[in-house]
Amino acid sequence: MRFVVRFAALVFVIFTGLFSVVHAGVLTAYAARIAGDDARTRIVIDFDGKPDVSLRYIANPDRIVVDLPAVSFSFPSQDLEARGLFRDVRFGAIDSAHSRLVLSTAARPAKIVKSEILPNENGKGFRLVLDAEMTDAAGFAALVSPEAWTADARPAKGDFPAAVEGAAPVSAEAFVIAVDAGHGGIDAGASGKVTNTPEKTITLAFARALVERLNRQKGIKAFLTREKDEFLSLSQRVTLARQGRANLFISIHADMLGQVGIRGATVYTISDKASDHLAAAAAERENQSDEVGGVDAGSEPPEVSDILADLTRRETQAFSVAMAKSVVSSFEGQINLINNPHRFAGFRVLQAPDVPSILLEMGFLSNKDDEKLLLDPAWRNKVADLLVKAINKYRAPLAAKGG
Incomplete structure (x- = not known):
């Protein structure tokens, strides 16, 4: 009996020591x-x-x-x-x-x-x-430092960065998708009206489910811009997508409004001019992520003015709109959508000139019914399945052309 007590005490001391080391x-x-x-x-x-x-x-x-x-x-x-x-x-x-x-x-x-x-x-x-x-x-x-502090290395004008260091090689035939869980770390995003659940938790749970489903699809390779609760600047998210050679970028969010009666999903694409007041306000809120995280937004890369780059941006924007329409079509009759569900504004996270990009607001955490759905894994899985369907529909004509 004495031996058992001593052994138990020894195990406790060792465990306590290991715990202290882990959390030191x-x-x-x-x-x-x-x-x-x-x-x-x-x-x-x-x-x-x-x-x-x-x-x-x-x-x-x-x-x-x-x-x-x-x-x-x-x-x-x-x-x-x-x-x-x-x-x-x-x-x-x-x-x-x-x-x-x-x-x-x-x-x-x-x-x-x-x-x-x-x-x-x-x-x-x-x-x-x-x-x-x-x-x-x-x-x-x-x-203020005379040399603008930057949170990350941004790609230079006209530069297409190499693949992410340590990333698994992607075959030339693979359709690569960057899935971006909005917010994270110090930037919690919105919070649920009833449960106070932070947006960053919901977006990461959904992004993981979506990536897991996408990677089951033949010819698709999906990756997360963030895999845990950490802060990424908006420019870092864009750069990670480009470095990963993404063919598509999807940023996941769950918005908050003062009007608690508004609910449903919205799909946004980038534009210099907002489609409406709601889209402009949404872009302003999402663009504040860098401010919340203490990032100097004044060090944005210079505008690329050459004709080739401008044509690339226009083509990318057209593909982004096509993807947004595919999402709306897949969602219709299956999940709630707001009126005019495809909107556009100046979202900085959608600014990659060479990667078609959309921002999906799955619902509004300011609405108790939407919040309940956003916290339901079964509902999130349903949305993820519909999004995979939309991606496959968008990708089909590109694959046929060898794009």
């Missing part, structure tokens, strides 16, 4: 508070260990970005509800090794006048103290 690289932020007014604002976050912190400033819109190591944020989000100098406060994962706090300024620019990491009085853990103070436009501009 992740800090926990267990408490937070924010206080102040439109002149000065203080943010305090308590950690169970000492974090490494770096600050950056991004303009248009004005933001202060606080980069952190991997952090598990365990305090309620309302504990850092925006006030004082800040109109919006976001925090969350960027990838498995990094997290981020993004502070969007309100009526006037702000700067951090004090950033300290102090040991807690009880001797347990540390606290990050950020003191922000109002400044003027010139003062904020001086804080």
